[in-house]
Amino acid sequence: MTTARATTRPRASFDPFQPLWRLLTSVRFAVAYIAVLAALGLLGVLIPQVPEAMRGNDAAVDAWLDTHRGTFGPLTDPMHRAGLFSIFQAKWFLAALGFLVLNVSVCTFNRWSPTFRNVFHPPERVPDSFFDRAHNRTALAPVARADALAALRSMRFRLRTREEGGATYVFADRYGWAQLATFVSHLALILFIAGGLVTSLTGFSTDAFAGEGTTWPVFAVKDPGQMQVRIDDAVGVYGEKGNPLDFRTHMTIFRNGEQVKSGVATVNDPLEYNGYRFHQVAFLASGVALRIREVATGNTVFHETFALEETTAAPAVTITGADGQTLLSGVITPTDFLEVASGTTVLIPGRDGIFWVGITTRGEAWELVAYDPRSSDSTKQLRLLEGETGELSGMRVTFDRVTAVPSALGLGIPGSADAVLAQLDDAPGGGKTLTLVASDRPAITLAEGEPVVSGAYEYTFEGPREFAGISVKRDHGAWFIWVATGMLVTGLAVTFYVPRRRLWLKLTRERTQVAALAEKSGGFEKDMRILAQRLGVEVPAELQEER
Amino acid sequence: MMPDSGTPVDEQSGVEERPQNRREWSGFLRSLAVPALIVATVVGALWYIDRRGEDGAAGDGRYGVVALPAELNTTGKSPGTDAGRTPPDFLLQTVDGGELRFSDLRGKPLLVNFWASWCTPCRQEMPDIVRAASAYRARGLVVIAVNLQEDDGRVRGFAADFGMDFAIPMDRTGQVGGAWRIGGPFEGIPSSYFIDAAGVVRARRFGPMTAEMIAGDVAAVLQ
Numbered sequence: 001m002t003t004a005r006a007t008t009r010p011r012a013s014f015d016p017f018q019p020l021w022r023l024l025t026s027v028r029f030a031v032a033y034i035a036v037l038a039a040l041g042l043l044g045v046l047i048p049q050v051p052e053a054m055r056g057n058d059a060a061v062d063a064w065l066d067t068h069r070g071t072f073g074p075l076t077d078p079m080h081r082a083g084l085f086s087i088f089q090a091k092w093f094l095a096a097l098g099f100l101v102l103n104v105s106v107c108t109f110n111r112w113s114p115t116f117r118n119v120f121h122p123p124e125r126v127p128d129s130f131f132d133r134a135h136n137r138t139a140l141a142p143v144a145r146a147d148a149l150a151a152l153r154s155m156r157f158r159l160r161t162r163e164e165g166g167a168t169y170v171f172a173d174r175y176g177w178a179q180l181a182t183f184v185s186h187l188a189l190i191l192f193i194a195g196g197l198v199t200s201l202t203g204f205s206t207d208a209f210a211g212e213g214t215t216w217p218v219f220a221v222k223d224p225g226q227m228q229v230r231i232d233d234a235v236g237v238y239g240e241k242g243n244p245l246d247f248r249t250h251m252t253i254f255r256n257g258e259q260v261k262s263g264v265a266t267v268n269d270p271l272e273y274n275g276y277r278f279h280q281v282a283f284l285a286s287g288v289a290l291r292i293r294e295v296a297t298g299n300t301v302f303h304e305t306f307a308l309e310e311t312t313a314a315p316a317v318t319i320t321g322a323d324g325q326t327l328l329s330g331v332i333t334p335t336d337f338l339e340v341a342s343g344t345t346v347l348i349p350g351r352d353g354i355f356w357v358g359i360t361t362r363g364e365a366w367e368l369v370a371y372d373p374r375s376s377d378s379t380k381q382l383r384l385l386e387g388e389t390g391e392l393s394g395m396r397v398t399f400d401r402v403t404a405v406p407s408a409l410g411l412g413i414p415g416s417a418d419a420v421l422a423q424l425d426d427a428p429g430g431g432k433t434l435t436l437v438a439s440d441r442p443a444i445t446l447a448e449g450e451p452v453v454s455g456a457y458e459y460t461f462e463g464p465r466e467f468a469g470i471s472v473k474r475d476h477g478a479w480f481i482w483v484a485t486g487m488l489v490t491g492l493a494v495t496f497y498v499p500r501r502r503l504w505l506k507l508t509r510e511r512t513q514v515a516a517l518a519e520k521s522g523g524f525e526k527d528m529r530i531l532a533q534r535l536g537v538e539v540p541a542e543l544q545e546e547r
Numbered sequence: 548m549m550p551d552s553g554t555p556v557d558e559q560s561g562v563e564e565r566p567q568n569r570r571e572w573s574g575f576l577r578s579l580a581v582p583a584l585i586v587a588t589v590v591g592a593l594w595y596i597d598r599r600g601e602d603g604a605a606g607d608g609r610y611g612v613v614a615l616p617a618e619l620n621t622t623g624k625s626p627g628t629d630a631g632r633t634p635p636d637f638l639l640q641t642v643d644g645g646e647l648r649f650s651d652l653r654g655k656p657l658l659v660n661f662w663a664s665w666c667t668p669c670r671q672e673m674p675d676i677v678r679a680a681s682a683y684r685a686r687g688l689v690v691i692a693v694n695l696q697e698d699d700g701r702v703r704g705f706a707a708d709f710g711m712d713f714a715i716p717m718d719r720t721g722q723v724g725g726a727w728r729i730g731g732p733f734e735g736i737p738s739s740y741f742i743d744a745a746g747v748v749r750a751r752r753f754g755p756m757t758a759e760m761i762a763g764d765v766a767a768v769l770q
Contacts, residue, residue, distance in 0.1 A: 017575040024579075059732050102583065109582030113573050187589065194590050215665045215701065221736055222721035222729065226696040228665065254698045256719045294674070299710030301674040304667075412671060479593050 024106040033103065037096060044087035047079075052205065055086065057220075094200055101193050108186035119179050124160045124171035126504045126515065134504075134515035136524040141537040143512050148505065151534040155527065157503065170505040178498040185491030188484040195480025204276070204474040211287045211305035211465040215254075218276070218472055228254040229278065232262075234468035236283040247283040249468040265470065275474055282469025284309070286406035288424055288434055289462035290446075292414050295453060301414050305465045308406035308424050312342070315359045315368050316400040319348060327395065331403050332357045333425045333435050335443035341369045344443070353393060359402065368399035415457045416441055424464065434461040499523060512537075611722040613638045619650050622747060628727045633746045634659075635726040639716035642694065642702045647716045650746075656768040657742040658690045658761070661718075661729045663697055664705040668755035669737040673709050675758040676739075680713050683765055687744075693718050695729075695736060729753075743768040 023029055048068060054060040065085070069076045083090030131137060145168050149159055157172035208216045210231045218227040230252045237246040246266070253261040253273050265271040271278040284307050292302035312334060319328040327348050334342035336358070343358020358369045368384040372393040382390045384399040391397070407423040416438035423435045427447060434446045436459070444454050446461035453459075501523065506513040514531075516524050525543050532539040572578050615626050615636035626635045636650045649659075660676055662669035673692075680690040690713040694702050699717065706715055718724050729738035731753050741750040741764040750764040 017579055018572060021572055021578050057734070101586065105582040105586045106579060109585065110572070110578055113577065187586075190586055191589065191593070194586070198590075198594070215697070217663070217665060217696070220734060221663070221695055222724040222734065224720050224722070226721055228697055230701075256696065257698045257717060259698065297710060299674065299677060300708040303670065303708060476594065479596060480590070483593060 021106065021110070024103050025110055030103060030107065033100065037100065040087060040093060040096070043084065044093075047084055047087070049087065050085050055089065088200060094197060097193060097197050097200075101190055101197070104186065104190050104193065108183060108190065112183070115179055115182070119176045122171070122173060122176070122502065125162060125164075125169055128506065130504065131506055131513040131515045134517070136516040138514050138528050138540050138543060140512040140514065140528075140532055140535065140540065142509055143507065143535045143537060145507055147535055148507055148512065151531055152503075152505075154534060155530060157501070166508070168505075168507040170503075170507065172501075172503040172505065174501040175498050176500055176502075178494050178500045181491045181494035181498070183491075184487050185495065188488035188491060191480045191484035191487065195477035195484060197477070198480060199475050199477030202474075202476045205472065207281065207469065207471045209282065209284075209307070209467060209469045211289070211307065211467045213289065213465060214305050226255070227260075227273075227276070229470065229472075230254070231468050231470075234283060234466040236285055236466065244283075247280050247468075249280050249470065251278065251468075251470070253278075275476075277473050279471045279473065280468060281471045282467075284467040284469075285464075286424060287465040287467045288422065289465050290413075290422070290434065291460045291462055293451075293458040293460075294414075295456055295458055301457070302412075306408055306410065306422070307467050308408045308422065310407045310409065311404035312407045312421070312423055313359055313366065314403050314405045314423075314425070315343075315357065315366070316403050317357060317368065317370075318398040318400055319355070320396045320398075321351065322394055322396075327351060330428055331405065331425055332359075333405055333423050333433075333445075334358060335435060335437045337421075337437070343369065345373075348395065351395070353395075355392065355397075357397075366402040368397075370397055413438075415455050415459075432461075432464050501527060503527075610639050611637060611718075611720065612726045613648070615650060619653055619746060621745060628740055628748055628751060630748050630750065632748055634740065634742065634748060635723075637716075637718075637723045637726070639693070639718060639723065642699055642706065642715040642717055647691065647714050652689055652691075653746050654744050655689045656687055656744050656765075657740075658688060658765065658768075659727075659740045659742060660690070660692045661695060661724055661727070661736050661738045662692055663695045663736060664701055665697075666736050670709075672737055672755040672757075673711070675756065675761055677710050677712075678758065679761045679765060683769065686769055688765060688769065689713070691716060693723060695724055696721055739764075741765065741768045743770075 048071075050061055050064055054064055061080075065076055065080055068085075072079060079085060083092060087093055145161075148168075148170065149161070152159055152170070152172045155174070157174045158176075160171045160173075162169050206218060208229070210216045210229075212231050212234055215228045215230040218229060219225065231249060232252055233250040235246070235248050236244065239245050248264050248266045250264050251262070251271060252259055253271075255274075261271065261273040263271045265278045265280045267280050270280075286308040287305060288308065289305040290302070291300060293299065294301050314331050314333050316331045317328065318326060320326050327350055328346065332344060332346060335344040336342065336356075338358070341358035341360040343356055346355050346357050347353075348355060353372065354374065355370050355372055360367050360369055362383075362385070365385055368382070368388075370382040370384075370392055371380060375393055380392075382392045382397055384390050384397065386399055386401055389396055389398040405423050405425050407421055409419050409421050411419050413420040413436070418439045421437040423437070425433050425435065427433045431448050433448070436444045436446070441455070444452055444459055446452055446459055448461055448463050451458045451460040502517060504515045512535075514528065528543045529539050532543070613636050615633065619636075620626060620633045622631060622633050624632050626633050628634050634649070636648070638646060638648045641647050658676070658679065662673065664670070676690060676692070680688070692711060692713060693716050695718050697717075702715060702717070705711075716723075724736075724738075727738070727740070729736060731738075733753060735753070737752075737755055739752040739756060740748055743749050749767045752760060752764070
């Protein structure tokens, strides 16, 4: 007796979707299609792409295109219209990826019917001839039906039996569900592609660099979901050798005018709000807050927190009297930037004297330049290399070392039409001082929190401010990737480590015939040895373990 | 045991060795629609899980752009912020707790500035706007500075600091800024509109203004 096999041939009647199905299930097509997508991806690497920050801003994109007309000439605009400068965001590329998802989906789920039948409706009764030609088969000594069933159950097989012609036919199935794992693995692949698509279509990323006390908007102006982020406290912890140990920033997030979140972000532990992750990505210790008021009205006309990203060379000097008493020791922040040297006039405490102390270069070395403008011989200059000591007007001057003073050059600072150099330095009694230098007015040195009036303005150095670089990311595709990874691992583990085993047995008075398929994982021989052992019969010679 | 060639399908018994390797056309529904539906369901479920709990933009429905009474638009053109048009009307809360309806200011020459405290050029030009408000107040100029989506506390502090003694409506959702097409093609702030007593835009500036620019454009709306 034979069991009718389900047909696997396409229906004879014409179905307009069959050509599409054939295309989508064609391995050749799939390989060619993936190759084309890979080639397009390569184009996206070889052809310069519009920077992320410029996308969506037509004016910025036009400016970017203008910078590339020299390379692409008259092809620039057609290439832009074709999306070749934004390949990974181009609708046609995303549509192509979407089609790949459909392709893999159809390929995967078309295996569902035969697999489902084999898992849930397997052929339980095979023709007798199958016991003579199955890939894996053997014959044991005759055993009692009850003993055979008990032994198979102890080996975790699910059993179906039937009596026919004086024989007992047994179908034993173990881990049949494991064959469904292939769908889990394939669905994972689909989710990987879908996750990539979702990320491309809806992912968001932006960076900001802001000082303590300042805010910045996450999105372009007018965005209905706008968020403002205020940097409350940026902290950088360094080791003894100046190596960074920890960067963290306390920040507060506002949305539609309301505070919605406050917390700390670090490099590895972002602050999260509404699906957006705020990562710390940079830190700068040198920044200042400066407020300038109009004396006449009392109104603030300048209130900025700015980073001091440049440095100015400044000498660290020690001046001692003839009696060895230290009169001055510290860094001399330059306010006069001359061709020959950069320096400033220094009051000598307790001596009613003044020196002009500056720094210049001699070859590749730094050189201190100092002179006493009140000296009868004011042309006499003291010139010292690092570590050297000299005498000037009865005092000993030592050039301890050269230091780098954090500084920044800015325009538009009230009180000066020219650029203003801001320099941050240590105050002699502790704390910090901010020195503002411009060519069209005297330098102003500001102590922390102490307003100074100069001309029509009052200047207040509000204090040092640290800066944090924050990266904001929103990736809707992340869930897909995590779930897909879990499914892929699960699917592969089940496929490789939970093998399905199907046995067909025919029990007669003369013998016990067993047939099985050529399962990928093998193991038939081992199962038969266990079965024979539990039934108490001799293991056939061909199933004996090799010694 | 006798190994044989190992065909994956036994023709007589129907026993299939690796059914998952075989593809089978089962009609449009099972071969195309169901796979697409399953994938769409899984993707949709993940999308839902990802987006659940995500807040939409808040905002009081009362405030924002409101219909401009027809009798207040004498230009014969639809509301807009190009020169020669009447701007879209709006009703917004002000930072001091009041309300301001734009069309209530009809009959007065206006300088409408869109700004935010985080915007460096806005901070740069604000002292000149404050001076202009003071200098031209006697001649009837009304200045309003629409803040974009910031919290009240920060705006109040900034206003007191810079001496902004004029109305500061709060565009909490950016809706009014969108309707006024602030920044034009650059979509940014500061953006300023000079509107005459008849409610018609006479000049607009995208980007920071100097005192001279303000004086020139104010003169156009004071005439």
